[in-house]
Amino acid sequence: MLTAQEFIDLELKATQIRQSVIKMLLAAGSGHSAGPLGMADIFTALYFHILKIDPNNPQKPDRDRLVLSNGHICPVLYATLAHRGFFPVDELSTLRKLGTRLQGHPHRESLPGLETTSGPLGSGLSQASGMALAARMDQASWHTYCLMSDGEHDEGNTWEAVMLAGKYKLHNLTAIMDRNNIQIDGFTEEIMPLENIRAKYEAFGWTVIEINGHNMQEIIDGVERAKVIFEKPTMIIAHTIPGKGVDFMENKFEWHGKPPNAKEAKIALHKLRTLAGKIRSEHE
C-alpha cells in the first residue's frame, strides 16, 4: 500500500504533468490533448513509483523497458520524462518545433529515456515482445511494459503480437491498454467494435486485469499483480477518461487530435491548479 504521503505526492505530480501537457500543446499549436491527459496518472505511477530506471544513466543495461506504442500521446511521455529528470522541464516548450529533440512523434535517437520510435500504430507490442524475448534469452530480470491505445487494436499487427506473446508465455511483459473508448473518427465501439476485449485477450492466453486508470493505488496494485503471474503475459485494461482533469475536454473525441487555444489553455490550467489545491487541502 502507498503511504498517504506517497499517494498525495503522486497525485500532485500527475497534476503538474497535466499542466505541462497543456502548456506544451499551446506552445506547439498542434498535437493530441485527450490521450495525454487521460494517461497522466498511469505515466506518473510508472515513472515515479514502478519502473527501475535511472535518469542519470538512461541506457543502464538492467533498466526496465517501457515501449509507448501509441506514439501520438507523447506529450505526456515527454512531460513525465522531464519531470523525472531525463532532460530540463524548460525544453518541453520546444515540442514539434524545428530542431527540437521532442519530435511530433517520439524518435528514440533524439531524446534520452525513449526505448523506441513510434507513431504508426500497432507495432509497439511486437517490439516489447522482442525485448521480453531478449531478456528471457539473457536470463535478465528487467521487465518490459507496453503502453497501448484501444484504437490501435484495429491494426492486424497488434493481434500478431498478442498471439506471439501468448505462444511464448512472456510473463516478463506487461501491457497496459488505455481504454478510453475514443479514436479520431469517433467512439471505438462505433468505428470498429473491440468488445469483448477482455475475453479476446484471455482467449489468446493472457491474464487480464481491469483497473481504474486514474486511481494510483489500483494502477500500482495492478502492475504488481501482473509481475507475479509467472505463466502468462498480462494485459491491464486501464479504464480512463480522455481529457481527464480538464472538464470541457473529458470524454470528447473531438479533443483526440487537437490542442487547446490560448483561452482554452488558460481555463484548463486554472482548473488543474484548483485540482492541485484540492488534493493538498484534502490531505491537510
Place this chain on the structure above:
Amino acid sequence: MINQQAHLNPKLFDQDIEKVPTRDGFGEGLVLAGESSPNVVALCADLTESTRMQSFRDKFPERFIEVGVAEQNLVTVASGLAAAGKIPFCASYATFSPGRNWEQIRTTICYNDQPVKIIGSHAGISVGPDGATHQALEDIALMRALPNMVVIVPMDSIEAKKATMAIAATKQPSYLRLSRDKTPVISTEQTPFQIGKAEVLAEGKDIAIIACGQMVYQALQAAEQMKEHNISVRVINCHTLKPLDEKTILEATDECGAIVTVEEHQVTGGLGGAVAELVCQKFPVPMKIVGIANRFGESGESEELLEKFGLTTKEIIHAITTVLRMKPT
C-alpha cells in the same frame, strides 16, 4: 579478360558448372554467424526450410523464434530484440518481407536505426512456377529508398554466405536478397567481398556491364562472347546497391564511356536506377538498363521465364550493341 585478382571459379565457362541457390549460402552463413556471436538470433514467418533457416534453428533452438505467417510481426519483434542487444535475422519471401511490412521496416528498423537483417528469399522472376504473386520484382526499390538501409544482392551462394557473415558483424539495418533457383557458382572462397565495394570481375575498356545477383553470370557470358567481335567488356559485380561503390562505377564510366546494367528486378528503382542516379549527375555516358520492363511475372520454369522476360546473354549483347552505337566516336 577475367580479372585474376577476383579468383573466380576456374570452371566458370564450363557446361557443367556447379549450381547452388543463394539461399543455401545464406543458411550456411547464418550458422557461422551464430557460432561467432551469441547475440545472433533468427526469426522466421513459417518458411524455415525454404529460406534455409533450419540449420540455425536445429543448432541454436533457444535463439530461434517462429512467428507464424505474420510478416509485420516478424520485423517488429526483431526490432525489439535488436533494441535489447540482439542481432536478428528475419527471413521470408521477398514479396512478403519487405513487401508486406515496409512501413514497419521504415519506422521501427531504419528510422529507429536497429541492426535488423531482413532476408528476402525467392526474389526475382526465377522463382518460377509459383507465379507473379511470389516473384518479388520491386523489393530492391522498396529497400533502397530507405535511409540507413544497406542493400545487398549476392551473385552466388558463396557470396551469399560471405554477405550473411558480413552483415551480422555490422550495426546497420540490412537487406539481403536471395533467389530460390540453383544458379552458377561464379566465385570461390578466395574471391574478395566487402560491403560497399563492387568488384571488377572482367577487365575491359569499351563498355562496362554492371550487374547484380545471378545476372552477373549472364554478364560474364556476354563479355566472353563479345571478345569475338573485338569488343572489350568490363564486368562489375555490384553486390552492394546501397551504399553504392561510386568510385568503381565512375572509374568505369570514365574509362569505358558506356554502361549497361543488368538485374532481375523492375527497370525502375533497382540497380539501373541507382547507377543512373549516380552517372547522370557525375559523369553522364550512354547507358541502358536491362531488367523487367514494368510488368508482372507469370508461372513457368526459371529458364523459360528468364528467356521470356529478356534476362539472357542475348538481351545483354543486344543492349551492348545499342549503347555502343550511342557512344560518341
